[in-house]
Amino acid sequence: MYWVYSALLAVGLLVSLPYWLLQAATKGKYRAGLAERLGRVPGRLRPSGQPVIWIHAVSVGEALAVSGLVAKIKRRWPQHRVLVSTTTDTGQKLARRRFGEDNVFYFPLDFGFAVRPYLRALRPELIVIAETEFWPNFLRLAAESGARIAVANGRISDRSERGYLRWRVFLRRILRRVDIFLAQSEEDRRRLVAIGAEAGRVRVSGNLKFDATLPPEPAIVGRLRQALQQEEAGPVLVCGSTADGEEQVLAESFAEVLASYPRAVMLLAPRHPERFSGVAQTLMQSGTPFMLRSHWNGEALAGKILLVDSIGELASLYGLGDLAFVGGSLVPRGGHNILEPALHGLPIVVGPHTENFRDVVGLFQRKDAVRVAEVGKLARIFLGLLADKSEREGLGRRAAETAAAEKGATQITMQALEALLAANSAAPAPEITRRESEQAASSS
Numbered sequence: 001m002y003w004v005y006s007a008l009l010a011v012g013l014l015v016s017l018p019y020w021l022l023q024a025a026t027k028g029k030y031r032a033g034l035a036e037r038l039g040r041v042p043g044r045l046r047p048s049g050q051p052v053i054w055i056h057a058v059s060v061g062e063a064l065a066v067s068g069l070v071a072k073i074k075r076r077w078p079q080h081r082v083l084v085s086t087t088t089d090t091g092q093k094l095a096r097r098r099f100g101e102d103n104v105f106y107f108p109l110d111f112g113f114a115v116r117p118y119l120r121a122l123r124p125e126l127i128v129i130a131e132t133e134f135w136p137n138f139l140r141l142a143a144e145s146g147a148r149i150a151v152a153n154g155r156i157s158d159r160s161e162r163g164y165l166r167w168r169v170f171l172r173r174i175l176r177r178v179d180i181f182l183a184q185s186e187e188d189r190r191r192l193v194a195i196g197a198e199a200g201r202v203r204v205s206g207n208l209k210f211d212a213t214l215p216p217e218p219a220i221v222g223r224l225r226q227a228l229q230q231e232e233a234g235p236v237l238v239c240g241s242t243a244d245g246e247e248q249v250l251a252e253s254f255a256e257v258l259a260s261y262p263r264a265v266m267l268l269a270p271r272h273p274e275r276f277s278g279v280a281q282t283l284m285q286s287g288t289p290f291m292l293r294s295h296w297n298g299e300a301l302a303g304k305i306l307l308v309d310s311i312g313e314l315a316s317l318y319g320l321g322d323l324a325f326v327g328g329s330l331v332p333r334g335g336h337n338i339l340e341p342a343l344h345g346l347p348i349v350v351g352p353h354t355e356n357f358r359d360v361v362g363l364f365q366r367k368d369a370v371r372v373a374e375v376g377k378l379a380r381i382f383l384g385l386l387a388d389k390s391e392r393e394g395l396g397r398r399a400a401e402t403a404a405a406e407k408g409a410t411q412i413t414m415q416a417l418e419a420l421l422a423a424n425s426a427a428p429a430p431e432i433t434r435r436e437s438e439q440a441a442s443s444s
Contacts, residue, residue, distance in 0.1 A: 001173065005136050006111060013109075032089050033106030039114035041121045044102045050081040054124040054147075056107055057084060059091035061337055062130040064315075065153055065208045067098055068410050069128075076414065077421070083122065090273060094312050098215075110135040119145045125424055126417065128152050129178075130208075132160065136174045143177040148420040152413050153208040154183045156191035157334060158355045164195040172196030180416050184409075185359040205416070206409030207360065209339050214315060221316045223298070224306075228320065233263050233302035235322035235386050238346070240314045241271045241336035242327030246351075247279050249330055251286040251305065253379035258303060260383060265301045267317050269308035271328060271336065276309040283307060315340045323347045323385050323392065329354050330375055335361065338370060342403040347385055347395035349373050363406070369398035 036042055053073060057063040063086060073082055084099050085107040086092045095104045108114035115138050124147045131153050142149055156164065164171055175181075175197045182205035183189040193199045228234060237257065239250050247268065254266045268290075270279045283290045283305060290305035293313075308317065318324055324341035326348060328334060334356030341348050342364075349371045354361040364370040373381045385392045 001170065002137060002140060005170075009110060033092065036106040037109050037114065039108055039111075039117045041117050042105055045083065045105060045121065047121060047123075048081055050079060052122045052124040053077065053080050053082050053126045053128070054122060055082065055084045055128045055130070056133060057086055057091060057095065057130045058107075058133060059086065059088040060094050060311075061209075062086075062153075063091050063095045063098065064212055064337075066128070066130050068211045068213060069152065069208060069413060070099060072410060072414055073417070076418070080125070083124075090311055097312060108138075110137045112137055112141065115141050119147075126150070126421055128417065131155055134171065134174055136170075139174055139177040146424075148424045149178045150413075150417060150420060151178055151181045152205070153409070154181050154192060155185070155188045155359075156195065158358075159334070161191050161195065168194075168196050179420055182409075182413050182416055187359060203416070205412040206406060208409045208413065209337060209360075210403055210406040211408070211410040212339060212343070214319075214340075214343055215312075217316045217319070218313050220293075220310075220313065221320065224296075224301075224317075225320055227298060227301060228265065231263075231300055231302055233265050233300075235261055236265045236267065236320050237323055237325065237382065238267045238269075238314075238318050238321035238341070239325040240269045240318065240327060240341070242268065242279075242325075243271055243331050243333045244275065244278075245331040246327050247282050248286060249375055249378060250325070251283055251288045253382055254305060255286075255288060256379040257382055257386070261386065263302040265303075266305040267308055267320065268305050269314045269317065273309075273311060276307070280307055280309075318344045318346055321346050323349065323382065323396075325349045325378075325382075327351075328356075330373075330378070338364065338399075339403055342369070342399040345396040345400040347371070347392050348399055349378070349381055349385075351375070351378075364399065364402055367398055367402045369395065369402045371395065 055066055055070060057066050070082055082103065084095050084104050086095050087107050092104065092106060108118055119141055127142050127147050127149045129151050132155060139149065179201065181192050181197050181202040183192055183202060184207040186204055189202050189204050192202050228236065242250065250268065257264050270276060280292065288305055289303060290307055291299060293306055293308045293310050296306060308314065318341040324346040326336050326338045326341065328336045329351030332353045335350060335354035337357060338348050338350060338360060350361065352372055352374060361370060371381055
């Protein structure tokens, strides 16, 4: 079965190779960490004699979600080395800032030749996979190496469930390799069981993102706050994680806001860095005055859009806002995490497409802690909240209270991981041959 899967994966990569090459040539994507993805263990991961806990976080959202968990793991097991892998470049950059460059690397492609060198070099006791990354070869080889495997903060989106159910027979065998699944919600638990996870291995832990804390504020945010106060600019609308097709709508809505609040400011942060130049072109065509965050040097902000063409600052930038819009939701992308603005106590507006965060958004709706806007009504909702201070502040307060009330997933997750490590230490370690030891040493 695994040979068939590997062959199909290889064929798929070969067929799509022109696309990957084009993306690398035109947008610079996928070039970083190519050797690591192909199985070359970087020297910074060379064996240190410490037992290893390997945490995999695909991108920025997952890396942020596991930040608190990583901190608790380091405190609980100081004798262990905690290593974090990511798949995306943006996730890699954030993880290196959060966890240290020497502890972060790119996740290998799901081929035996790429995965085995990492398992031989690192010999992890425990592997924690954030959310849902079910790579068949990786899970098989990791389990055979003797590592315990946990899926933390597990969730299954509507789209993923449909795909997984088609491969349920195959998935059931793969998911047996996972020792425990910690699901974000009861619905995610049900879906995990439906796609093939053993019911006895699935429990609800809650969402780690509720336990997230705000990162240290970058210097640029302090400079922006000072500039906004000095020129008495505002109100400030922070529009984060926006997707293709949303920036034009937001620019038009901001134009309507300016008619009533001529000193308003919009901080606009697109989701993907490769879209920065395209969004700038869209804003230029819209006729709305804008500046690039990377070029801002103290110029007046009132009446303008500041295009945030940088990574890792959005969570702090929400702290400058009077209200927040979280993107990927006006267009059918499934939405993005609304908890960062909630931590700041901001009133939050989203579009109707929030399937990827259905449980979180649903909870906030039940608590009257978020507003959902159709495309044609976005400006009206912005203006309504800006005009009604009591409603605006109440919405933000309820958002902060809702987020605070859901904390606790990290503690439940830690209890499960402690049990796994305890079980692993009681079991005999798998043998490693002299040849494998030499290969591990040479790879590092």
